[in-house]
Amino acid sequence: MAAVPDRRLALLGGGFSTDDDGLLDDWVLGQVPAARPRVCFVPTASGDAPGYIEKFLAAYRSRACEPGVLPLFRRELDDAALRAFVLSQDVVYVGGGNTANLLAVWRAHGVDRLLREAYERGILLCGISAGANCWADGSHTDSFGPLTHLADGLGLLSGSVCPHYDSEPGRRASYRAAVATGSLPAGWAVEDGVGALFTGGRPTDVVSRLPRARLYRVEPDGDGGASERALSCRLLGGARRTVPLV
Template sequence: MMFTMIQRVETFELPSDSVISDTLKPHVNDNFRVLTSPGGALYCDPNTGEAVYPKILTTGAGNAIHIPFIFAKLIAMTGKERPNVVYIGTPFFDREGRYENGTVSFRKIGCRIKRLMVAEDDTTPSSEEMRRIMVDWSDLIMISGGNSLFAMLRWQSIGLDLLIKEAAVRGKVLCGGSAGCGCYFDSMQTDSLKPEACKLSEKVLTELCAEERLNWSFVRITCLGFINAFCIPHIDTVGTNNIARVDTAKKMLLEAHMKLEADRDSRPIFGFGVDEKAAIIYEGGKIKIFSAGQRATGVGDATCHILFVNNLNEVMCIPITPNTGESLTMDELIDRAMRSVMALQSPLDLIVDDRVSNACHRRGCSAAIDFMTLIEDPATIEQSLRNELPEPSSIEFMTLGEKKKSLSFNKSKPQDPPVHVLPLKETHFLHDNVAPAPPPPQSISVIQVIPPIIESSVIHEDDMSLPPPPDLSPYHHSKMRSQSVDSFVDMLQTMREIPG
C-alpha cells in the first residue's frame, strides 16, 4: 500500500536559533494527528479485514532506550539481529552531539544507520528520498527527545508525519524517548516553550537571569495519534520552572474534562504518565509496561500511570504494575485503574491483610490497591452465599437484644465445612466527613448474617479475578459508603445479585 504524499507549500522554520516562545506559542492548539480516529487501526486490509496497528517502543526519558534490558526488547521487535536504523533528530534541531549519544547502542551491535536531517530546509531531502529511506530501507525509526512542538510543526510542513504513518503500516518499528515518546500519542505534555528549548540553548541560558529561566509553562499539544491518550513523559520529575510535571498534568486533565463535561457524547480524556526509566511496548493495539530501574524520585520502581477525573472532579493517578508481560488495550488499562479506586472505597478493605496485598503484586495488579477479588472464581462467592443463605423463610432471625444468636438452616441441603479466613482488620474511614450508613431494619437482624457470609468467602492469595459489583460505577455512585459493618453487609448482599 502506498500513501499519496501531501505537498505543503510553506515549510515551518524558526526565525532564529534562539527564539522559541514567540514563534511556537500560537501553534499550541494546532492539530497534528495523522489518524482521523486517534488510537484506532492504521489500516484495515479490504480483502481480509485484518487491522494493522503500529509497533512502538518508547521510554519516559530518551537515554532509557539504551538500558540493556530495554534495548534488547527493541531489537527483538524488529526480528533482525542488526536492523537498519533511521535516526530523526528534529526535536533537538539535528544537533551533532545528540545524534552520537542517541545511536551509540545501535553502532555497538553493527547496525547500519541513516540520519534524516529535516530541521532546516538546506538539509531536508526530497519527498521521494525521504520516502525511500523511511518506508523502503528502514527496519526501525528512532525519534530523539527535545522540542516536541517544533518537531510536529516541521514534520507536518514537509509531509514527514505521513511518512511515519506509512512506515508504521509497513511494519517498521517506531521508538524514542521524551519527545520521541509523547509524539506517538494523541496529545502530550511538553516543555517546548521554555527559554532554553532552542538550538542555542547554552547561549540563551547564560543571557537569562534566574527569574527569566523560571518564567515558562508546560503546554499540552496534539500529536500523531497512534495511541489514544494524553501522554506525560518524565512524569516522575520536576521541570526547570520548579513545577512537578504530574501536578501540571492533573490541572491540564481537569481543564480538558470541564470543557467536555457539557458534551455527553464526547469521550473523556485520560492521561498516560511515563516514568523516566519505564518502557511501553505497543503492538496489535495492546500495551505492555516494563520497568528498568527506580523512579526519578527514588521511591518505587519506574512504571506508567493512568490519570483520570472521578465523579468528584478529583484527578486520580494510578500506577500500573510493570514487568508482568500482560498485554492490555488502553481501555482495559483505564478500566483497571478506575476499578482500583473503587476497590479502595469498598468495605473489602476490612478483610485484606499483607498476604492478600502480596498476592495482588504477584498477579500483576496496579500495586496493592488494584486487588479486584478475594475469590478465585467470580461465581464462587455467589454460589457460597447461596449455599449458606437459604430463603428467608428457612431462617429464624433472633432480635438484636438477644445475646444468643442462632440460625436454623434447611437440613436437606448439604453444608460446606467451615473455612478459616483472615482476621478482620480494624475499621479505617477513608473519608472523615462521610456519614455512617443508616441502621438496618429492626425486623431482620443483619448482624446475624455476617458469620456465614464471612466463613463462606474463601480467600485465595494467588488469584484475584472477581469484578466489582456492576452498580459501583466510578461515575455513578449510588451513595458514599463508610467503612462500617453495616456497609460491609450491604456490599455482600449486593454481590449476591451478580448473575452466575
C-alpha cells in the same frame, strides 16, 4: 489475503541518551525479528544537534543493527528518496527536545504522513520525551517554557502522553490538572526508566530498568480531579523479578 501487520509504537523513559546500561535500547531492538534491524534516529526536536546524533551512533553501532539518521534541518533527500528511506526502516527512534517545533518541522517536510504510513506498515515507532509525546493526540510539554498542555500530535496513540512523570518538578501535578480540566484527554504518564510497547493502541509490554519506575494511566476521576493507576511491569536485566502486565 496478506496479513495486516501489527501497528506498534513504544514510549521510552530512557535509553542511550540518559542511561549507561543499555537495557532499554536492547529491549527496543528485541521487538524486531530481523537479525540486523535498520534503526533510524530522528533528531528533529533537538534541532538535529550533532552531539545527540553522535551519541546515538556510538550506542547503536556497537549493537547488532544498522543505524541511520534522518536530518531535516540540512535535508539531503528529495521526497521520493525520503519516503523510501523511512519505509525501509525496522525501527524509527525519535529523540527528545521541543515537541511543538518537532511537529511543525515534520509537517513542513511531510514526515508526519510518512510516519503514519510507516506505522500502518508495521514499522516500530518509538522515542523519548518529545519523541514519546509526538505519537498521541496531545501531550504535556515544556515546549513553550513553563509546563503546559499541547493539544496536538500525530494521533497514532489515542489520548495524551506525559514524559518525565517522576523526575521533573511539577510534572505530576500539572499533567493531572490538565487531564482533570479536560485540557488534555486521559492518557499515559511515563516515569524515567520505563519502556511501554503499544500494539494497536493497547499496552502489550511494559518494562523498567528501575524497580520503582512505572507507567501510569491517568484519567478524570469524576469529581473534578484526576486518578492515576500504575501498570505492573517486567524488570529488565539480570535475574530480576518478572511481574506480569495487568
